[in-house]
Amino acid sequence: MPQTSIYIAWDKKKEACLKIPLNMATNIYYLLPNFGFLLLAALMIFTQHSSCNHVGVSEDGYLETLVESSGSEDPLPYSTRNYGINHDFGDDEWKMVGKKGKQFIVNDQPFYVNGFNTYWLMVLAADQSTRGKVTELFQQASSVGLTVCRTWAFNDGQWRALQKSPSVYDEEVFKALDFVVSEAKKHKIRLILPLVNNWDAYGGKAQYVKWGKDAGLNLTSNDDFFSNPTLKSYYKAHVKTVLTRVNTLTNVSYKDDPTIFAWELMNEPRCESDPSGNKLQAWIQEMAVYVKSIDPNHLLEIGVEGFYGPSKPDRVQFNPNTYAQQVGTDFIRNHQALGVDFASVHIYADSWISQSISDAHIQFVKSWMQAHIEDAETLGMPVVFGEFGVSAKDGGYNSSFRDTFISTVYKTVLDSTRKGGSGSGTFVWQLFPEGTDYMDDGYAIVLSRSPSTSNIISLQSTRLMIFNSLCSWNCRWSCRKKNALHHFLFPDE
Ligand SMILES: *[C@@H]1O[C@H](CO)[C@@H](O)[C@H](O)[C@H]1NC(C)=O
Ligand SMILES: *[C@@H]1O[C@H](CO)[C@@H](O)[C@H](O)[C@H]1NC(C)=O
Ligand SMILES: *[C@@H]1O[C@H](CO)[C@@H](O)[C@H](O)[C@H]1NC(C)=O
Numbered sequence: 001m002p003q004t005s006i007y008i009a010w011d012k013k014k015e016a017c018l019k020i021p022l023n024m025a026t027n028i029y030y031l032l033p034n035f036g037f038l039l040l041a042a043l044m045i046f047t048q049h050s051s052c053n054h055v056g057v058s059e060d061g062y063l064e065t066l067v068e069s070s071g072s073e074d075p076l077p078y079s080t081r082n083y084g085i086n087h088d089f090g091d092d093e094w095k096m097v098g099k100k101g102k103q104f105i106v107n108d109q110p111f112y113v114n115g116f117n118t119y120w121l122m123v124l125a126a127d128q129s130t131r132g133k134v135t136e137l138f139q140q141a142s143s144v145g146l147t148v149c150r151t152w153a154f155n156d157g158q159w160r161a162l163q164k165s166p167s168v169y170d171e172e173v174f175k176a177l178d179f180v181v182s183e184a185k186k187h188k189i190r191l192i193l194p195l196v197n198n199w200d201a202y203g204g205k206a207q208y209v210k211w212g213k214d215a216g217l218n219l220t221s222n223d224d225f226f227s228n229p230t231l232k233s234y235y236k237a238h239v240k241t242v243l244t245r246v247n248t249l250t251n252v253s254y255k256d257d258p259t260i261f262a263w264e265l266m267n268e269p270r271c272e273s274d275p276s277g278n279k280l281q282a283w284i285q286e287m288a289v290y291v292k293s294i295d296p297n298h299l300l301e302i303g304v305e306g307f308y309g310p311s312k313p314d315r316v317q318f319n320p321n322t323y324a325q326q327v328g329t330d331f332i333r334n335h336q337a338l339g340v341d342f343a344s345v346h347i348y349a350d351s352w353i354s355q356s357i358s359d360a361h362i363q364f365v366k367s368w369m370q371a372h373i374e375d376a377e378t379l380g381m382p383v384v385f386g387e388f389g390v391s392a393k394d395g396g397y398n399s400s401f402r403d404t405f406i407s408t409v410y411k412t413v414l415d416s417t418r419k420g421g422s423g424s425g426t427f428v429w430q431l432f433p434e435g436t437d438y439m440d441d442g443y444a445i446v447l448s449r450s451p452s453t454s455n456i457i458s459l460q461s462t463r464l465m466i467f468n469s470l471c472s473w474n475c476r477w478s479c480r481k482k483n484a485l486h487h488f489l490f491p492d493e
Contacts, residue, residue: 152197
């Protein structure tokens with residue numbers, strides 16, 4: 001079995017002053033908040049008596065954590081890494097995620113997210129023959145240190161529908177969602193649950209409009225979803241049903257379950273019929289307050305792609321194309337709505353700029369992310385990149401480009417994280433368990449078949465984990481002002 005170690009190098013020559021076996025490092029993390037800080041304090045004393053003068057800061061200002069695998073040709077390098085996940089963790093440690101300013105927190109400790117999407121877990125769980133795949137996926141995800149999954153809490157009027165018609169639910173499918181939630185908890189993975197789709201897949205706003213027409217309403221556009229009082233009441237009823245659902249496997253109601261990281265109002269809302277953005281804004285305002293009236297404890301986000309709109313003409317230059325400002329969304333204004341806790345943005349250079357891969361894609365990723373991180377700082381909230389990916393169907397695609405793309409996203413968010421900025425998490429689109437290729441939309445990542453991608457994901461998890469640990473330590477010892485750790489965390493001060 002390969003030995004995996006973390007080196008923390010803290011001088012400019014990148015000499016490793018300290019080598020911690022990964023298991024030990026992760027134990028430090030998971031022992032927090034009990035006495036992990038003592039171990040870290042011991043490490044600090046050690047470093048003060050060594051020749052090192054900066055903690056974990058490399059030339060370019062990074063926490064330099066190198067994950068090195070000795071032992072060769074492991075086709076599943078990630079699977080042998082032990083992230084110290086203790087499946088018997090007590091409920092005391094499994095607390096609701098909250099936020100403090102620009103950071104997510106759990107138990108008053110910062111919580112930076114390395115996350116993933118697999119949107120169809122409920123459908124997978126609804127069929128006994130594929131239910132085991134849900135468990136398999138969570139196992140694989142946790143073995144590379146992923147901690148939050150984004151997956152649909154809706155399927156309206158379609159095959160294996162959760163909501164067969166307004167307020168009529170398939171109990172078997174609801175139990176499948178219960179299973180997804182309870183399995184996630186077992187693997188120490190939290191969930192972002194979107195409540196409806198903008199697009200037709202799994203029903204979406206088009207299905208709500210169809211239901212409205214079936215009920216005799218005079219509806220002319222799918223965007224009536226955002227304004228028609230009856231359709232709004234259908235949506236609210238769905239929200240209430242999901243949030244107040246009592247999980248049949250755990251007996252915990254969804255609205256009280258810390259396994260749920262956040263609710264999302266809608267996957268990628270657009271309202272082309274009103275480019276001013278007013279119609280969508282009114283819907284966001286009404287629904288955000290409604291969600292909070294039922295569940296004031298969970299965090300809430302909208303689910304927009306992040307396009308800039310009419311309220312900030314100086315920001316539209318960051319949009320991927322001129323059409324983006326005409327789809328009725330308005331990133332900054334949308335996130336000023338009462339009840340919205342954090343910002344979320346998607347990144348699809350391939351479908352927004354061009355379907356053939358070029359350097360422009362990487363440039364776009366950087367400037368798009370940096371612009372939204374700046375805005376989130378002005379808004380005073382965390383921002384997550386809720387979807388990002390690249391399709392194998394794109395012209396010029398190869399897996400090394402995908403790795404470059406993912407690394408760019410990770411590095412850009414980390415640039416913000418290490419400064420205590422708003423950059424708080426990323427969710428790759430999307431992870432697949434083995435044997436589900438029939439669902440592949442071109443973006444599938446099967447970890448066991450992509451060792452290099454697995455390593456990149458794993459490294460990001462390790463960085464965030466160590467960062468969280470160091471940061472937690474710092475929070476406990478904030479009285480010791482200009483120590484090396486403080487210097488690392490706030491290099492600009
Ligand atoms: C349906 O609504 C449209 C647009 O609001 C209106 O022009 C039309 O007359 C209405 N039709 C009926 C049958 O009420
Ligand atoms: C849930 O509640 C039922 C009925 O009260 C009980 O039989 C069952 O053991 C409970 N399950 C859990 C996991 O607590
Ligand atoms: C992979 O694709 C990128 C972008 O199209 C290209 O620059 C690179 O040379 C390709 N690498 C390989 C190994 O084919």
